[in-house]
Amino acid sequence: MKQLSLIAPILSEFREFVAPHYRPELHYMRGPGPAYARSKVMVDTPRPRGDR
Numbered sequence: 001m002k003q004l005s006l007i008a009p010i011l012s013e014f015r016e017f018v019a020p021h022y023r024p025e026l027h028y029m030r031g032p033g034p035a036y037a038r039s040k041v042m043v044d045t046p047r048p049r050g051d052r
Contacts, residue, residue, distance in 0.1 A: 032040075
């Protein structure tokens, strides 16, 4: 049993190296934040010429 407890971490690391687990919740992004949206609105939308 002692040998198994010594070998198990090595086998686990080897398995992760060969076929890594993909956990999408670690890489999930909701999109650009409000600062990006404000800058894009200011750049992309033309201002009316009559209102200054």
